[in-house]
Amino acid sequence: xxxxxxxxxxxxxxxxxxxxxxxxxxxxxxxxxxxxxxxxxxxxxxxxxxxxxxxxxxxxxxxxxxxxxxxxxxxxxxxxxxxxxxxxxxxxxxxxxxxxxxxxxxxxxxxxxxxxxxxxxxxxxxxxxxxxxxxxxxxxxxxxxxxxxxxxxxxxxxxxxxxxxxxxxxxxxxxxxxxxxxxxxxxxxxxxxxxxxxxxxxxxxxxxxxxxxxxxxxxxxxxxxxxxxxxxxxxxxx
Numbered sequence: 001x002x003x004x005x006x007x008x009x010x011x012x013x014x015x016x017x018x019x020x021x022x023x024x025x026x027x028x029x030x031x032x033x034x035x036x037x038x039x040x041x042x043x044x045x046x047x048x049x050x051x052x053x054x055x056x057x058x059x060x061x062x063x064x065x066x067x068x069x070x071x072x073x074x075x076x077x078x079x080x081x082x083x084x085x086x087x088x089x090x091x092x093x094x095x096x097x098x099x100x101x102x103x104x105x106x107x108x109x110x111x112x113x114x115x116x117x118x119x120x121x122x123x124x125x126x127x128x129x130x131x132x133x134x135x136x137x138x139x140x141x142x143x144x145x146x147x148x149x150x151x152x153x154x155x156x157x158x159x160x161x162x163x164x165x166x167x168x169x170x171x172x173x174x175x176x177x178x179x180x181x182x183x184x185x186x187x188x189x190x191x192x193x194x195x196x197x198x199x200x201x202x203x204x205x206x207x208x209x210x211x212x213x214x215x216x217x218x219x220x221x222x223x224x225x226x227x228x229x230x231x232x233x234x235x236x237x238x
Contacts, residue, residue: 004177005034012161012173012223013123017134017234027139029234031131034175035121040131042113042139044148049110058106058153060136062093064128066117089125090115092198096129096158096189097136099197105153111139122176126160126187133158134231141235156192159227163188163216165208170215172223184208188220192228 007013013034022028025041048059064086068074078086093115113136115128136154143149162174164182171178179185183205189197199217232238 003171004175007173009169010172010219010222012226013175015227015230017131017230019134019138019234025135025139026142027135027137029131029135029138031127031134033123033127033130033173035119036123036127036175037117037119038124038127038131039116039118040113040128040135041116042111042132042135044139044143045110045112046108047110048108055103056108057103058101058109058111059103060094060097060101060106060111060113062090062097062113062115062128062132064090064093064115064117064125066120066124070117070120089128092125092189092200093128093132096160096197097132100133100155100158100191101136102153102155105149105151107149111136120176122174122179123162126162126189129158129160129189130227130231134235137231137235137237157228157231158189158191158197159224159231160187160189161220161223161227162186163220163223165212165216170212170219172219184212184216186216186220188217188224190221190224194221194225 016032018030021030022041026044027042029040031038113132117124140152140154163186164174165184166178166182184203186201
Protein backbone atom coordinates (compact mmCIF):
# COMPACT_ATOMS: atom_id res chain seq x y z
CA UNK A 1 0.00 0.00 0.00
CA UNK A 2 1.00 3.62 -0.48
CA UNK A 3 1.34 5.57 2.78
CA UNK A 4 0.01 9.16 2.94
CA UNK A 5 3.51 10.63 3.28
CA UNK A 6 5.23 8.19 0.92
CA UNK A 7 7.16 6.25 3.59
CA UNK A 8 8.04 2.58 3.47
CA UNK A 9 6.12 0.26 5.82
CA UNK A 10 9.01 0.03 8.31
CA UNK A 11 10.10 3.67 8.09
CA UNK A 12 9.83 6.22 10.90
CA UNK A 13 8.50 9.68 10.27
CA UNK A 14 11.12 12.40 10.07
CA UNK A 15 12.53 12.97 13.57
CA UNK A 16 13.95 16.17 15.01
CA UNK A 17 14.77 16.84 18.66
CA UNK A 18 15.60 20.48 19.37
CA UNK A 19 17.18 20.62 22.83
CA UNK A 20 16.93 23.58 25.24
CA UNK A 21 13.82 24.90 23.49
CA UNK A 22 12.62 26.41 26.79
CA UNK A 23 15.50 28.40 28.32
CA UNK A 24 13.96 28.66 31.80
CA UNK A 25 13.47 24.90 32.29
CA UNK A 26 16.19 22.67 33.73
CA UNK A 27 15.81 20.49 30.66
CA UNK A 28 13.66 20.86 27.55
CA UNK A 29 13.11 19.42 24.11
CA UNK A 30 10.90 20.27 21.16
CA UNK A 31 10.28 16.95 19.42
CA UNK A 32 8.99 16.78 15.86
CA UNK A 33 7.89 13.47 14.35
CA UNK A 34 6.42 14.11 10.93
CA UNK A 35 3.66 16.66 11.49
CA UNK A 36 3.38 15.97 15.23
CA UNK A 37 5.19 18.42 17.51
CA UNK A 38 5.41 18.30 21.30
CA UNK A 39 7.21 20.69 23.65
CA UNK A 40 8.63 18.85 26.68
CA UNK A 41 10.03 20.75 29.68
CA UNK A 42 11.50 19.18 32.83
CA UNK A 43 11.41 21.03 36.16
CA UNK A 44 13.52 19.84 39.12
CA UNK A 45 12.13 20.82 42.51
CA UNK A 46 13.41 20.21 46.02
CA UNK A 47 11.08 18.09 48.12
CA UNK A 48 8.84 15.11 47.46
CA UNK A 49 5.10 14.42 47.82
CA UNK A 50 3.99 13.80 51.40
CA UNK A 51 2.98 10.23 50.66
CA UNK A 52 6.61 9.48 49.65
CA UNK A 53 8.35 11.15 52.57
CA UNK A 54 9.09 7.88 54.39
CA UNK A 55 10.67 6.35 51.28
CA UNK A 56 13.61 8.74 51.23
CA UNK A 57 13.63 8.57 47.43
CA UNK A 58 12.61 11.03 44.76
CA UNK A 59 9.73 11.13 42.33
CA UNK A 60 9.27 11.72 38.59
CA UNK A 61 5.88 12.61 37.18
CA UNK A 62 4.43 14.17 34.03
CA UNK A 63 1.64 16.40 32.83
CA UNK A 64 0.23 16.33 29.29
CA UNK A 65 -2.00 18.64 27.33
CA UNK A 66 -3.00 19.61 23.79
CA UNK A 67 -3.16 23.22 22.66
CA UNK A 68 -6.63 24.22 21.36
CA UNK A 69 -5.52 24.42 17.71
CA UNK A 70 -3.10 21.51 17.73
CA UNK A 71 -5.72 19.66 15.65
CA UNK A 72 -7.75 20.53 12.53
CA UNK A 73 -10.60 21.92 14.62
CA UNK A 74 -10.31 23.83 17.87
CA UNK A 75 -10.77 21.89 21.09
CA UNK A 76 -11.47 23.68 24.34
CA UNK A 77 -8.82 23.96 27.03
CA UNK A 78 -9.17 21.48 29.88
CA UNK A 79 -10.10 23.40 33.03
CA UNK A 80 -10.20 22.00 36.51
CA UNK A 81 -10.15 18.21 36.53
CA UNK A 82 -8.47 16.79 33.42
CA UNK A 83 -10.28 14.31 31.19
CA UNK A 84 -9.80 10.55 31.24
CA UNK A 85 -7.64 10.43 28.09
CA UNK A 86 -5.32 13.16 29.37
CA UNK A 87 -5.01 11.47 32.75
CA UNK A 88 -4.22 8.13 31.12
CA UNK A 89 -1.52 9.64 28.89
CA UNK A 90 0.23 11.63 31.60
CA UNK A 91 0.31 8.57 33.86
CA UNK A 92 1.81 6.57 30.99
CA UNK A 93 4.52 9.21 30.46
CA UNK A 94 5.33 9.25 34.17
CA UNK A 95 5.54 5.44 34.41
CA UNK A 96 7.78 5.33 31.35
CA UNK A 97 10.22 7.89 32.75
CA UNK A 98 10.35 6.31 36.20
CA UNK A 99 11.26 2.96 34.63
CA UNK A 100 14.73 4.28 33.76
CA UNK A 101 15.40 6.52 36.78
CA UNK A 102 17.10 5.48 40.02
CA UNK A 103 14.68 7.23 42.39
CA UNK A 104 16.96 6.58 45.39
CA UNK A 105 19.82 8.40 43.65
CA UNK A 106 17.44 11.27 42.86
CA UNK A 107 17.14 11.97 46.56
CA UNK A 108 14.39 14.11 48.06
CA UNK A 109 13.56 15.81 44.76
CA UNK A 110 10.59 15.83 42.41
CA UNK A 111 10.86 16.19 38.65
CA UNK A 112 7.79 17.28 36.71
CA UNK A 113 7.91 16.93 32.93
CA UNK A 114 5.31 19.01 31.07
CA UNK A 115 4.41 17.74 27.60
CA UNK A 116 2.40 20.20 25.53
CA UNK A 117 1.21 19.14 22.08
CA UNK A 118 1.64 22.00 19.62
CA UNK A 119 0.56 20.07 16.54
CA UNK A 120 -1.08 16.64 16.42
CA UNK A 121 -0.93 14.19 13.53
CA UNK A 122 -1.02 10.90 15.43
CA UNK A 123 1.41 9.51 18.00
CA UNK A 124 1.27 12.38 20.49
CA UNK A 125 1.73 10.11 23.51
CA UNK A 126 4.66 8.25 21.98
CA UNK A 127 6.33 11.48 20.86
CA UNK A 128 5.80 12.88 24.37
CA UNK A 129 7.62 9.94 25.94
CA UNK A 130 10.53 10.17 23.51
CA UNK A 131 10.87 13.94 23.94
CA UNK A 132 10.34 13.82 27.72
CA UNK A 133 13.12 11.26 28.08
CA UNK A 134 15.57 13.58 26.31
CA UNK A 135 14.42 16.58 28.37
CA UNK A 136 14.80 14.61 31.60
CA UNK A 137 18.35 13.55 30.74
CA UNK A 138 19.26 17.16 29.99
CA UNK A 139 17.80 18.29 33.34
CA UNK A 140 19.77 15.68 35.27
CA UNK A 141 23.01 16.47 33.47
CA UNK A 142 22.55 20.15 34.29
CA UNK A 143 21.95 19.32 37.94
CA UNK A 144 25.15 17.28 38.05
CA UNK A 145 27.16 20.10 36.47
CA UNK A 146 25.69 22.57 38.97
CA UNK A 147 26.79 20.33 41.84
CA UNK A 148 23.22 19.58 42.91
CA UNK A 149 23.51 15.85 42.19
CA UNK A 150 26.48 13.52 42.47
CA UNK A 151 25.56 11.60 39.34
CA UNK A 152 22.88 11.35 36.69
CA UNK A 153 20.18 9.06 38.15
CA UNK A 154 18.89 8.11 34.70
CA UNK A 155 20.14 4.64 33.79
CA UNK A 156 19.29 4.69 30.08
CA UNK A 157 16.95 6.25 27.56
CA UNK A 158 13.32 5.25 27.10
CA UNK A 159 11.33 5.81 23.93
CA UNK A 160 8.00 4.90 22.35
CA UNK A 161 6.42 4.33 18.95
CA UNK A 162 3.16 3.18 17.43
CA UNK A 163 2.75 0.19 15.13
CA UNK A 164 -0.34 -1.18 13.49
CA UNK A 165 -2.04 -3.11 10.74
CA UNK A 166 -3.61 -0.93 8.05
CA UNK A 167 -5.26 -2.54 5.02
CA UNK A 168 -3.62 -5.80 6.00
CA UNK A 169 -0.07 -4.38 6.11
CA UNK A 170 2.14 -3.97 9.18
CA UNK A 171 3.23 -0.32 9.54
CA UNK A 172 5.61 1.57 11.83
CA UNK A 173 4.92 5.00 13.34
CA UNK A 174 1.33 5.67 12.30
CA UNK A 175 0.22 9.15 11.36
CA UNK A 176 -3.36 10.26 12.02
CA UNK A 177 -4.96 9.00 8.76
CA UNK A 178 -3.35 5.59 9.34
CA UNK A 179 -4.18 5.51 13.05
CA UNK A 180 -7.83 6.37 12.42
CA UNK A 181 -8.27 3.51 9.90
CA UNK A 182 -6.03 0.84 11.49
CA UNK A 183 -7.44 -2.65 12.03
CA UNK A 184 -4.86 -3.10 14.82
CA UNK A 185 -3.12 -0.32 16.74
CA UNK A 186 -0.31 -0.71 19.31
CA UNK A 187 1.65 1.84 21.32
CA UNK A 188 4.92 0.34 22.52
CA UNK A 189 7.24 1.80 25.17
CA UNK A 190 10.69 0.27 25.63
CA UNK A 191 14.08 1.08 27.08
CA UNK A 192 17.34 1.59 25.27
CA UNK A 193 18.33 -1.97 26.27
CA UNK A 194 15.22 -3.36 24.58
CA UNK A 195 13.08 -4.09 27.64
CA UNK A 196 9.37 -3.35 27.41
CA UNK A 197 7.79 -0.82 29.75
CA UNK A 198 4.28 -0.91 28.35
CA UNK A 199 2.40 -2.32 25.37
CA UNK A 200 -1.05 -0.89 24.65
CA UNK A 201 -2.84 -2.78 21.89
CA UNK A 202 -6.32 -2.87 20.42
CA UNK A 203 -7.99 -4.76 17.59
CA UNK A 204 -10.29 -2.19 16.04
CA UNK A 205 -11.51 -4.76 13.53
CA UNK A 206 -11.00 -8.52 13.58
CA UNK A 207 -8.87 -10.09 16.34
CA UNK A 208 -5.19 -10.62 15.52
CA UNK A 209 -2.96 -13.59 16.20
CA UNK A 210 0.21 -14.19 18.22
CA UNK A 211 2.30 -14.24 15.06
CA UNK A 212 1.10 -10.79 14.02
CA UNK A 213 1.67 -9.51 17.56
CA UNK A 214 5.26 -10.75 17.53
CA UNK A 215 5.88 -9.12 14.15
CA UNK A 216 4.44 -5.83 15.38
CA UNK A 217 6.61 -5.92 18.50
CA UNK A 218 9.72 -6.65 16.42
CA UNK A 219 8.86 -3.70 14.19
CA UNK A 220 8.37 -1.46 17.23
CA UNK A 221 11.64 -2.50 18.88
CA UNK A 222 13.57 -1.67 15.72
CA UNK A 223 11.82 1.70 15.52
CA UNK A 224 12.62 2.45 19.16
CA UNK A 225 16.26 1.52 18.56
CA UNK A 226 16.40 4.20 15.86
CA UNK A 227 14.57 6.73 18.06
CA UNK A 228 17.14 6.18 20.84
CA UNK A 229 19.90 6.90 18.34
CA UNK A 230 18.12 10.18 17.57
CA UNK A 231 17.80 11.01 21.27
CA UNK A 232 21.46 10.34 21.99
CA UNK A 233 22.58 12.28 18.92
CA UNK A 234 20.55 15.32 20.02
CA UNK A 235 22.01 15.05 23.53
CA UNK A 236 25.58 14.52 22.33
CA UNK A 237 25.81 11.10 24.02
CA UNK A 238 28.25 8.68 22.35
